Amino acid sequence: MSTQAAFAAALLDPRLNCPEGLFSANGADPASRFAVYRNNVQSSLINALAHSYPVVVQLVGDEFFRAMAGVYLLGNVPQSPLIKDYGHDFADFIQSFEPAGSVPYLADVARLERLRTLAYHAADAQPLNQEQISAALADPQTLSELTVELHPSLNLLTSAFAVVSIWATHQQDATLVGIDLEHGQHALILRNALDVEVFVIEPGASAFVRNLQNGQPLIQAIESAPAFDLSQTLALLISHNAITHLHHNKVSP
Amino acid sequence: MNNLPFGLPPRAGLGLKTEHFREVLGSQPDIGFFEVHAENYMVAGGPFHHYLGLIREQYPLSLHGVGLSIGAEGPLDSQHLKRLGALIERYQPQSFSEHLAWSSHGPVFLNDLLPLAYDTATLSRVCEHIDHVQSTLKRPMLLENPATYLAFERSTIDEADFISEVIRRTGCGLLLDVNNVYVSSINHQRDPLAYIDALPLHAVGEIHLAGFAEDIDSLGDRLLIDDHGAPIDHAVWTLYQHVLQRTGPIATLIERDNQLPAFSVLHAEAHQADELLLHARGRS
Numbered sequence: 001m002s003t004q005a006a007f008a009a010a011l012l013d014p015r016l017n018c019p020e021g022l023f024s025a026n027g028a029d030p031a032s033r034f035a036v037y038r039n040n041v042q043s044s045l046i047n048a049l050a051h052s053y054p055v056v057v058q059l060v061g062d063e064f065f066r067a068m069a070g071v072y073l074l075g076n077v078p079q080s081p082l083i084k085d086y087g088h089d090f091a092d093f094i095q096s097f098e099p100a101g102s103v104p105y106l107a108d109v110a111r112l113e114r115l116r117t118l119a120y121h122a123a124d125a126q127p128l129n130q131e132q133i134s135a136a137l138a139d140p141q142t143l144s145e146l147t148v149e150l151h152p153s154l155n156l157l158t159s160a161f162a163v164v165s166i167w168a169t170h171q172q173d174a175t176l177v178g179i180d181l182e183h184g185q186h187a188l189i190l191r192n193a194l195d196v197e198v199f200v201i202e203p204g205a206s207a208f209v210r211n212l213q214n215g216q217p218l219i220q221a222i223e224s225a226p227a228f229d230l231s232q233t234l235a236l237l238i239s240h241n242a243i244t245h246l247h248h249n250k251v252s253p
Numbered sequence: 254m255n256n257l258p259f260g261l262p263p264r265a266g267l268g269l270k271t272e273h274f275r276e277v278l279g280s281q282p283d284i285g286f287f288e289v290h291a292e293n294y295m296v297a298g299g300p301f302h303h304y305l306g307l308i309r310e311q312y313p314l315s316l317h318g319v320g321l322s323i324g325a326e327g328p329l330d331s332q333h334l335k336r337l338g339a340l341i342e343r344y345q346p347q348s349f350s351e352h353l354a355w356s357s358h359g360p361v362f363l364n365d366l367l368p369l370a371y372d373t374a375t376l377s378r379v380c381e382h383i384d385h386v387q388s389t390l391k392r393p394m395l396l397e398n399p400a401t402y403l404a405f406e407r408s409t410i411d412e413a414d415f416i417s418e419v420i421r422r423t424g425c426g427l428l429l430d431v432n433n434v435y436v437s438s439i440n441h442q443r444d445p446l447a448y449i450d451a452l453p454l455h456a457v458g459e460i461h462l463a464g465f466a467e468d469i470d471s472l473g474d475r476l477l478i479d480d481h482g483a484p485i486d487h488a489v490w491t492l493y494q495h496v497l498q499r500t501g502p503i504a505t506l507i508e509r510d511n512q513l514p515a516f517s518v519l520h521a522e523a524h525q526a527d528e529l530l531l532h533a534r535g536r537s
Contacts, residue, residue, distance in 0.1 A: 002326055003326075003370060003407070004325065004355060004358050005326075005358060005366075007358075007367065008358035008361060008363060009364075011363055011367075012361075012363075015467050021405055021407055022404070022406070022407075023403065023404055023406055024404070024440075024441075024470065025404065025440075025441040025442040025443075026442055026469045026472055026474050027472065028468070028470040028472040028474060028476075029271035029470075029471040029472075030403050030475075031471075032471035033402040033403035033440075033476070034403060035467070036400075036476070037367060037368075037402065038400045041363050041364060041365045042364045044364045044365060048364070064330045064355055077361045077362075077363075078361065078362040078363075078364060079355070079360050079361065079362065080362055081292055081319075081320025081321075081322070081330070081333055081357065081362050082292060082295050082320075083292065083320075083362075083364055084293075086364075094369060117517070120299050120300065121297060121298065121299045121301065122297055122298060122299060123297035123298040124297075124298035124299070124302070124303075125298075131317065135350045152297070152298075153299075167407060169260045191299060194299070194300045194303060207421075219340060242523060248321055
C-alpha cells in the first residue's frame with residue numbers, strides 16, 4: 001500500500017492503527033499526532049453535514065446528529081472536493097437509519113433542506129415580468145401550444161408529513177405544538193432573486209408544476225393534473241419570479 | 254519584492270465570509286483585498302456569485318484553492334483544474350494560490366490539508382503538478398507552506414529546502430503562512446526564524462496570518478493546531494515583523510474561518526497589519 005493509501009485508510013476508519021513510518025520530533029507517540037488529522041477529517045465532514053442540514057440537527061439534537069453523521073461517513077466518503085455536495089443523499093441514509101425511526105418525518109425534512117441548498121446555488125435565470133406573461137396568455141391563437149420554462153432553482157417535494165410546517169417552525173420558536181405532523185404536504189422550493197422560498201401548494205398544483213417541468217404544454221399540464229386553483233398557482237409562479245421563458249412550440253405531428 | 258505579473262497590493266486583506274457580504278458592500282471598508290476559497294464558488298449561480306461579482310468590482314481579489322491536492326500521489330483532477338480556470342476567467346483574481354499538501358487519494362476527498370514525505374520522488378511529483386497547474390491556468394501560482402503535526406521517517410529533505418527547490422524549478426511564488434511557520438516550528442521543535450531565513454523570500458507574493466488552537470501530545474508537550482479560529486497570536490505578529498524586515502511590504506491576509514467574530518474585529522486585525530506594512534514601507 002502506498003504511503004497516502006495507508007494514511008487515507010486510517011484517517012477514515014478509526015479502528016485502524018496509526019500508519020507506519022511516522023514520528024514526532026519530540027519523541028511523542030505518533031498516534032497522538034495522527035489523531036489530530038483523523039479528528040480534522042471526521043469533524044470537518046460532520047460539520048459540513050450539520051451546516052447543510054440545520055433543522056435535522058435541531059430535530060434530533062447535536063449529539064445524536066453527530067453520531068448519525070459518523071455512521072453515514074463510514075459508508076459515504078466524499079468523492080469530490082466540492083464539499084457543499086457532500087451528503088447529497090443523506091436523506092436516503094436517514095430513511096433507512098433505524099435509530100432515527102422514531103422521527104419518521106426526519107428524512108423528508110432533510111430532503112427539503114437539500115432542495116433549499118440546491119435552489120440557493122442553482123443557475124441564475126432572468127424571469128419574465130407580469131406584462132410579458134399576460135400578453136402571452138391573452139393570445140388564444142398560441143395558447144394551446146404554449147410551453148412554460150421554470151426557474152432552474154425550482155423544485156417540488158411531496159411528503160406524507162407536514163414537512164414545510166415542521167421546517168418553518170424551526171426557523172422560529174421550534175415548537176411542533178399545533179402541527180398535525182401526519183398531514184402530508186406538497187412543497188414548492190425556489191430562489192426568488194437572492195432568497196430561497198418554500199411554499200405549500202395543493203396536490204393538483206404540484207402535479208401541474210411537475211408536468212410543466214417535464215415539458216408538457218401549458219394546456220396539457222393543466223388538464224392532466226388533478227383539480228387545483230389555476231389562477232392562484234399561476235399568480236404564485238408569476239409573483240415569485242418562477243417563469244423564465246414561454247415558448248410557442250408547434251407540436252410535431 | 255513581488256515580481257508576479259498580477260500581484261496583490263501590499264496591504265492587509267481579509268477572507269471574504271458570506272456572513273459579511275452585505276456589510277462589505279454597504280460600508281465599503283478600506284481593505285486592501287479580499288480572499289475567497291475557490292471551492293466555495295464552484296456553484297452555478299445564486300448569492301455567492303452575485304455578491305462576489307459586486308465586491309470584485311471594488312476590491313482586488315485573491316483566489317485561494319483548498320481542494321486541488323497538489324501533493325497527491327495520483328494525477329491532478331483535470332475537472333477541478335477546469336473549474337479553477339473558469340473561476341479565474343470570470344473573476345480575474347490578482348493571485349491564485351494552493352497548498353503544499355494533499356487532500357485527495359484516488360476518488361476520495363479527505364477535506365483536510367495532509368502532510369507530505371519530503372524526498373526526491375515527492376519533489377518531482379509536486380513540481381510536475383505545479384507545472385501542470387501553471388500551464389493550464391496560464392499564470393504563476395503561489396504555493397503555501399503547510400502546518401503539520403507529524404513527520405515521515407522517509408523524508409530526506411528539509412521542508413524549507415524542499416519549498417525552495419520547488420520554487421526554483423517551477424517558477425511559482427511563495428504564499429508564506431506565518432502562522433503555519435509558527436505552528437510547525439512548535440510541533441517539530443524547529444527554530445521559526447531559521448526556517449523563514451532558509452526560504453526564498455524574494456518569491457513571497459502573499460503572507461497569511463491566522464490564529465491557532467492549543468493542545469498537548471502524549472508527552473504533555475504543546476501541540477498547536479492550525480484552526481483559523483482565534484485572534485492572531487503575539488508570537489505570530491512578532492515573526493511577521495521579522496518577515497517584513499526581510500521582504501518589505503507584502504499583501505497580507507488575516508485568515509479567520511471558525512468562531513467568526515464581527516467584521517469590525519477582523520477589520521481591526523487588518524488595521525494592525527496595515528500599520529506594520531506602513532512601517533515596512535518606510536524602511537524599504
